Amino acid sequence: MSDILVAENVVKNYGDYKALNNVSINVSKGSIFGLLGPNGAGKTTLIRIINQITMPDEGLITLDGEPLKPDHIKDIGYLPEERGLYKSMKVGEQALYLAQLKGLSESEAKARLKYWFDKFEIGDWWNKKIQELSKGMAQKIQFIVTVLHQPKLLIFDEPFSGFDPINANLIKDEILKLREEGATVIFSTHRMESVEELCDDIALIHKSNKVLEGKLTDIKRQFKKNIYQVGLIADNKAEAIQNLKENFELTDATFKSLNDELQFNIKIDDKLPANQLIQHLTSKGELTHFVEVIPSVNDIFIQTVQNY
Amino acid sequence: MNHLSLITKREYLNKVKNKSFIIMTFLSPLIMVGIFALIGFLTQLNNDGVKTISVLDESNLFANKFENSEHTKYDILTGLNLEDAKQLVRKAENYGLLYIPPAENVDAIADKIKFYSEESPSVGVMNTIEDKIEEEARAIKLKESGLDPVLVSKLKIKVRANLETFDGQKTSKVGNYMKLIFGGAAGYLLFMFIIIYGNMIMRSVIEEKTSRIIEIIISSVKPIKLLLGKIFGTTLAGLTQFTVWIIIGSALMIGVSAFFGVETSQGPMAQQQEELIKQASQNDEAQQMFTTIFQEINNMPLANLIIMFILFFIGGYLLYASLYAAIGAAVDNETDTQQFMMPIIMPLMLAIYVGFFTVIENPHGMVSQVFSYIPFTSPVVMLMRIPFGVPIWQQLLSVLILFGTFYITVLFAAKIYRVGILMYGKKPTYKELYKWLKY
Numbered sequence: 001m002s003d004i005l006v007a008e009n010v011v012k013n014y015g016d017y018k019a020l021n022n023v024s025i026n027v028s029k030g031s032i033f034g035l036l037g038p039n040g041a042g043k044t045t046l047i048r049i050i051n052q053i054t055m056p057d058e059g060l061i062t063l064d065g066e067p068l069k070p071d072h073i074k075d076i077g078y079l080p081e082e083r084g085l086y087k088s089m090k091v092g093e094q095a096l097y098l099a100q101l102k103g104l105s106e107s108e109a110k111a112r113l114k115y116w117f118d119k120f121e122i123g124d125w126w127n128k129k130i131q132e133l134s135k136g137m138a139q140k141i142q143f144i145v146t147v148l149h150q151p152k153l154l155i156f157d158e159p160f161s162g163f164d165p166i167n168a169n170l171i172k173d174e175i176l177k178l179r180e181e182g183a184t185v186i187f188s189t190h191r192m193e194s195v196e197e198l199c200d201d202i203a204l205i206h207k208s209n210k211v212l213e214g215k216l217t218d219i220k221r222q223f224k225k226n227i228y229q230v231g232l233i234a235d236n237k238a239e240a241i242q243n244l245k246e247n248f249e250l251t252d253a254t255f256k257s258l259n260d261e262l263q264f265n266i267k268i269d270d271k272l273p274a275n276q277l278i279q280h281l282t283s284k285g286e287l288t289h290f291v292e293v294i295p296s297v298n299d300i301f302i303q304t305v306q307n308y
Numbered sequence: 309m310n311h312l313s314l315i316t317k318r319e320y321l322n323k324v325k326n327k328s329f330i331i332m333t334f335l336s337p338l339i340m341v342g343i344f345a346l347i348g349f350l351t352q353l354n355n356d357g358v359k360t361i362s363v364l365d366e367s368n369l370f371a372n373k374f375e376n377s378e379h380t381k382y383d384i385l386t387g388l389n390l391e392d393a394k395q396l397v398r399k400a401e402n403y404g405l406l407y408i409p410p411a412e413n414v415d416a417i418a419d420k421i422k423f424y425s426e427e428s429p430s431v432g433v434m435n436t437i438e439d440k441i442e443e444e445a446r447a448i449k450l451k452e453s454g455l456d457p458v459l460v461s462k463l464k465i466k467v468r469a470n471l472e473t474f475d476g477q478k479t480s481k482v483g484n485y486m487k488l489i490f491g492g493a494a495g496y497l498l499f500m501f502i503i504i505y506g507n508m509i510m511r512s513v514i515e516e517k518t519s520r521i522i523e524i525i526i527s528s529v530k531p532i533k534l535l536l537g538k539i540f541g542t543t544l545a546g547l548t549q550f551t552v553w554i555i556i557g558s559a560l561m562i563g564v565s566a567f568f569g570v571e572t573s574q575g576p577m578a579q580q581q582e583e584l585i586k587q588a589s590q591n592d593e594a595q596q597m598f599t600t601i602f603q604e605i606n607n608m609p610l611a612n613l614i615i616m617f618i619l620f621f622i623g624g625y626l627l628y629a630s631l632y633a634a635i636g637a638a639v640d641n642e643t644d645t646q647q648f649m650m651p652i653i654m655p656l657m658l659a660i661y662v663g664f665f666t667v668i669e670n671p672h673g674m675v676s677q678v679f680s681y682i683p684f685t686s687p688v689v690m691l692m693r694i695p696f697g698v699p700i701w702q703q704l705l706s707v708l709i710l711f712g713t714f715y716i717t718v719l720f721a722a723k724i725y726r727v728g729i730l731m732y733g734k735k736p737t738y739k740e741l742y743k744w745l746k747y
Contacts, residue, residue: 015743051527053730070530078527082732084520089322097318101311101528142524 004029004153004184005050010059012045019045020056021208027153027186027201032179034199034216035188036297038305041205043188044081047155050186051078063153074103077151081158081188083142085130092126095145102149109148116144120170135162143171147178154178155186160194172198192298204301206308216297223295223303225267228274229253231289232262232281240284247280261288311529312537319512319541324548333549337556359403359433364393366410367417373444380433394424404429406437414445414452487695488668494617495663495688499656502625502687505546506632506652509538510645513636513729522729531726535718539629543622613694616703623710624687627717628652634721637728644735659685663692671696681706683713720745 005027012020020042027033037043048054050061052068061068063075086094092113099109117123120140130138139162147154156175160168175198179185187199195202195216202219204212212219230253234240240262244250249267257263262285268277274292281287295303323329362383365371374382383402385393390407397405404425411417421441423429450457516522525534635648662679670676671693680690680698686706694703727744728736736744 015746048730053523053526073528076527078524080520080523080527082520082523085524086322086521087515087519088326097314098524098528100314101525145524 002029003027004064005186006062007046007050008060008062010046010049010056010061012042012049012054012056018208020049022059023205023208023210024059025203025210025213027184029184030179030182031200032175032185032187032198034195034202034297035186035205036190036195036202036301037205042208043205044157046205047078047080047157047186047188050155051076074149075152076155077102077146077149077153078155079142079146079157079159081161083139085138085141087131088129090126091128091130091133091141094130095141095148098145099148104149112148113144116148120144136164136167139163140167140171143174147174151183153184153186155188157188158190159187160189160191192296192301195297202297204304206305211308212300212304219300220294223300224292225295226270227251227265227267227293228277229255229289229291229293230262230264230266230281230287231255231257231259232264232285232287233259234262234285237262243284244281255289257289259288263289265293311533312540315529315534315537316541316544319538320544320548323508323542323545329545329549333552334556337553337560340557341560360400361403361406361433361437362393362397362400363406363408364388364390365406365408367408368410369414369417369448370408370441370444373440380436397424398426403433408441414448418445484696488692490613491667491692491695492664494613494691494694496660498617498621498624498687498691499660501546501550501621502628502656503653505542505625506628508546509542509629510632510636511642512538512542513633513725514639514642514645517637517640517729517732526729531729532718532722535630535633535722535725538633539626542629543625546625612700612703613691616694616707617691619707620687620691620710623683623707623714627683627710627714628656630714630718630721634724634728637725638731638736638741639728640732640735655682655684656688659688663689667692667696672698681709683710686710 003026005025007023007025010020010023011018023042023046025033025035025046035043035046045054049056050068052070052073063072066072089097095113096106096109099113100106104112114123117126122137122140125133125137125141130141133141143159146156154175159171159175163171172194175185175187187195189195199216201215202213203210214222232240241250241264244264244266251265251267253263253265255263266277268274278287278290281290358379358381360381360383361374362385363371363374364385371384371386374384376382385396388396393405393407404423407422407424408417409420409422411420423434423437447457450460516525631652635645635652638648639645659679662675662685666673666675666679667689676689676693679685680693680702687710690698690703690706723745724741
């Protein structure tokens, strides 16, 4: 798969403060790319540079192989984290205005808005003022405005904040649908479970540097520690544990089970294949549970940031 | 449609459709005219009662000269001494008692005349009485010295220098007043407009910041376009409001003066004017005054003034509006704007002071000239100078400097704006603003 967006060695300084230090990312076409990082790491700066809101001091960004230029604005849809609408303007007028700023003609914008308003069943909001809507309702309008001009690249910064679980799901489904239709999504959030659920690739930015990037599965593989969660019914528990501790590194673990069994994590080194471990375990008792512990994005995030 | 015109249109419609804007636009002229009408009415009401003034003239020189008028009645007392007269007047609750003591000659009387009243009398009443006595006293003195008053008034010569410029343009003192009024009004109007609409722009920028729509917008358009669109849109809204004011205002003024005209001289405007002229022709002085005023207005470079008013209006407004917008971008809410307002208000105030003191004193003096080129004061000062005749090339130079400065200022303002609109939280210092210029 080719890359739709490539950032190479991007540097951005605010006075003496280095907001981005040689950051490079590659976002492949049709993927959902998670841009992660602690608060103040530089994510928003990078996103703003991609949106041409600010200019990088050094480095190059290409969209579909071309260096970023003003005309690319219509190819990008951006839902900022700090978002709002004109409070005293009517919903319909406002959506039309924002769509026209993205280069749609008035009639085209109207037709597409009608489609989305019907889809979300919010047609009767058209003549309401934003200040009459709830926060979640306004967020829906913002989402529609972001995707209305059918951009190739969508950038969502905390898209689910302010939504109830039902609406969050609705938006999540729309994002997935947009991806199916060929759009690429850059997704910035602090909610790791949505990263887990949605992202194909991730990049982690910390203290202005990119500290991690790659396919989510590759990164997980890289972070896995050959630890298995084990449930074992042994006649003599103490002896079994004692015996295992001589050969392996054991840590405590708890999981839900119907049996009264020993529960622990066991770490093996790379040389020992998993089936040999199983053989070893079954010799100690009845094996009820054997699962490889896969690091969560949450763990990877915390581990990377703390060790940096 | 391109971005700039889209933004301008939105800003314009947003302003114009705003309820308070509509109310302000249509109500202010009504309120203004209403206040004038009210003042007129109240003044009339105030003078409505007939004042009775008792006169005790022991000199017997003036008593028969006091003729009753619409608002004043003179009650001539005879055969009373001062104390009795005072008591009488007080009892009758008359307005006051004029006491003229006995004397052998007019000069001796002059300082001894007294006016007794419950409260201090109005200036108007006193002027009338004093004028009457003075007039009569002069006549008496003329007679005493054997001169014929009629002859004297015929011999009186009034000197009024006819002012003329080297180009042959006639001017006069009256004309100078008219010029002051026109120039002053134009300058002051501009001053008010800049402050009112500058604030409007600033609020609109702050609104975009606080409602957090700004990042959505500037991911679609360049900040400078948003800034310019905002300035242009608000300018157009202002011009619209202005035009409506002028139309309604002049319609109402004509209406009101016609209304009052009917009451006073029984005829519509045209007739009234004719009558005025007729009346005036009975009086040499008044007629001359009247014609001079019209002549002077005609002589004034009106077309020049109007065109330059529009140019300076736009230029001056754009210049200040970009500064207001930069301030709006730098802060989070209106209360934080105070410290940055000073540098904007100061040159404007300076322009007004220079205009009203220096230009009036000497429209082509050094200070007036210098301030009519400095872009931050030139719109006000130059407008005040134009009625007194400023060479076209100087006017154009000043306009050119103004627009050039606007161009440079808007670039700086755009930088502060670009950084400021995405900054939340703390109020920046001047030092930080300076740093933003370099981002």
